[in-house]
Amino acid sequence: MDSVTEIAFQIILYAGNGRSSAMEAIQYAKENNFDEADRLIKEATEELGKAHGFQTKLLQEEANGEGSSVNVILVHSQDHLMTAMTVRDLAVEIIEIYRNK
Numbered sequence: 001m002d003s004v005t006e007i008a009f010q011i012i013l014y015a016g017n018g019r020s021s022a023m024e025a026i027q028y029a030k031e032n033n034f035d036e037a038d039r040l041i042k043e044a045t046e047e048l049g050k051a052h053g054f055q056t057k058l059l060q061e062e063a064n065g066e067g068s069s070v071n072v073i074l075v076h077s078q079d080h081l082m083t084a085m086t087v088r089d090l091a092v093e094i095i096e097i098y099r100n101k
Contacts, residue, residue: 004068007054008077014051018044019084022091029098044088
């Protein structure tokens with residue numbers, strides 16, 4: 001497995017973790033458990049930060065002329081990350097709605 005594919009799998013892993021934490025945070029907000037919801041949003045942010053770090057590494061390599069050909073797994077990882085980031089952002093808004101009920 002080449003390094004780009006390995007990095008893509010890391011992005012998928014951390015993005016998936018972040019998405020799961022964000023979705024779980026919404027469930028806790030539904031139950032008015034905002035301490036746990038806030039903790040999970042923080043966890044989601046940390047996991048997405050890790051994924052973003054791997055993405056940044058690829059972007060820096062590309063900018064330095066060290067990029068490699070794009071593969072389907074890499075494209076999938078980028079899609080996964082962007083979706084997870086959107087879920088996290090929406091979860092923050094949904095939690096605020098529940099908090100202000």
